Amino acid sequence: MKGKPQEISNNLVPSYIRELQVYQAGKPIDELIREKNLSKVSKLASNENPWGPSPLAIKEMTKSLWDLHRYPDMHAYKLKTKLAEIYNLKRENIALGNGSEGIMAYIARAFLNEGSEVLTSENTFIGFYIIARSIGANLKLVPQTKEYKYDIEAMAKAISPETKLIYIANPNNPTGTYITKKEFDYLMDHVSDHTLVILDEAYFEFAKPCPDYPDSMDYRYDNVITLRTFSKAYGLGGIRVGYGFGHEDLIANLNKVKLPFEPNSAAQNGAWGALEDQPHLERTIRLTLDYREECEQYLKERGFNPISSVTNFLTFQTGSEEKSNRLYQLLLDEGVIIRPLKANEMPDYVRVSIGTEEEMTHFYQAMDKILPEYKKL
Numbered sequence: 001m002k003g004k005p006q007e008i009s010n011n012l013v014p015s016y017i018r019e020l021q022v023y024q025a026g027k028p029i030d031e032l033i034r035e036k037n038l039s040k041v042s043k044l045a046s047n048e049n050p051w052g053p054s055p056l057a058i059k060e061m062t063k064s065l066w067d068l069h070r071y072p073d074m075h076a077y078k079l080k081t082k083l084a085e086i087y088n089l090k091r092e093n094i095a096l097g098n099g100s101e102g103i104m105a106y107i108a109r110a111f112l113n114e115g116s117e118v119l120t121s122e123n124t125f126i127g128f129y130i131i132a133r134s135i136g137a138n139l140k141l142v143p144q145t146k147e148y149k150y151d152i153e154a155m156a157k158a159i160s161p162e163t164k165l166i167y168i169a170n171p172n173n174p175t176g177t178y179i180t181k182k183e184f185d186y187l188m189d190h191v192s193d194h195t196l197v198i199l200d201e202a203y204f205e206f207a208k209p210c211p212d213y214p215d216s217m218d219y220r221y222d223n224v225i226t227l228r229t230f231s232k233a234y235g236l237g238g239i240r241v242g243y244g245f246g247h248e249d250l251i252a253n254l255n256k257v258k259l260p261f262e263p264n265s266a267a268q269n270g271a272w273g274a275l276e277d278q279p280h281l282e283r284t285i286r287l288t289l290d291y292r293e294e295c296e297q298y299l300k301e302r303g304f305n306p307i308s309s310v311t312n313f314l315t316f317q318t319g320s321e322e323k324s325n326r327l328y329q330l331l332l333d334e335g336v337i338i339r340p341l342k343a344n345e346m347p348d349y350v351r352v353s354i355g356t357e358e359e360m361t362h363f364y365q366a367m368d369k370i371l372p373e374y375k376k377l
């Protein structure tokens with residue numbers, strides 16, 4: 001091979017790709033078991049559903065394994081029909097992909113070019129920053145309020161005639177906060193028809209009980225695409241299936257750039273089965289909200305000040321990046337994986353996902369054990 005690898009990539013790879021940081025996922029359980037030779041690990045790092053998928057989802061996925069020699073239904077007729085029934089839409093209003101992040105990538109591919117102006121908030125979902133930057137978009141980030149909420153007034157002011165896309169994670173990850181109906185209305189009053197709005201509602205099932213949470217399905221804006229997922233409340237993060245709703249013209253254009261056979265057949269069937277099991281979903285939401293309240297109380301009693309959350313995770317301040325890393329490392333030694341938030345530009349915060357009763361007890365016991373050591377810092 002001629003030329004040094006560095007020179008080759010400098011010539012071939014656009015600068016906006018070279019500057020990208022690879023997405024960092026929560027530490028896998030097996031990795032920690034290998035590294036520390038532990039018998040028990042609680043992963044509270046990726047906002048998953050710790051109770052797992054519905055048995056109906058598992059049954060449907062298992063059935064579909066016998067047909068794995070066939071390509072999936074590229075129109076996902078069965079899953080789209082079910083979603084259309086539930087949400088009173090047409091199949092043409094529904095997009096599917098490998099997780100909601102997969103659909104986000106297709107939105108970027110279909111609607112953005114290098115230099116397109118994209119507006120969002122600081123301290124929001126990293127996956128979106130990576131996707132927008134990978135297209136070479138000009139990302140405008142508006143600082144959040146001091147309560148770690150999207151600053152909707154400032155965002156409305158930041159909209160320009162060039163703004164092509166606005167991304168709102170509602171509720172937001174990693175802060176767990178949400179924009180209210182009033183704030184959503186205010187923002188939409190300032191958005192023109194030629195700007196597309198992504199409403200990322202990955203944690204919508206947990207926020208829906210809040211009376212002032214704007215469920216995007218109660219609105220009908222032609223320039224809004226709602227994104228939802230089976231990865232969180234439905235417990236299907238491992239199979240990668242997300243869904244989106246929007247005007248049929250928008251969805252038709254998304255489908256032009258989408259890889260034809262996503263989501264795979266097991267994912268399509270598993271998602272269909274998950275939608276059949278409302279009691280499983282309700283139990284997940286009830287337990288999550290109960291355990292979140294308990295965890296919030298626990299953290300407050302230990303002198304931490306968690307950000308008020310409407311999701312399945314809590315984010316709390318440590319005071320410095322060093323302290324966040326120390327807490328993370330000490331908990332890893334005890335077999336508990338949480339998430340430091342340096343990559344989210346919140347180095348003095350960490351995030352803990354709500355787990356099962358057993359996992360939460362493990363977290364509390366580990367915290368009580370390591371806090372004296374942690375406080376020495």
Ligand SMILES: Cc1ncc(COP(=O)(O)O)c(C=O)c1O
Nearest residue numbers: 099100101125173202229231242
């Ligand atoms: C706000 C937000 N949007 C989207 C996603 C991605 O979800 P999916 O698994 O559907 O790609 C996440 C995952 O953590 C998230 O926090």
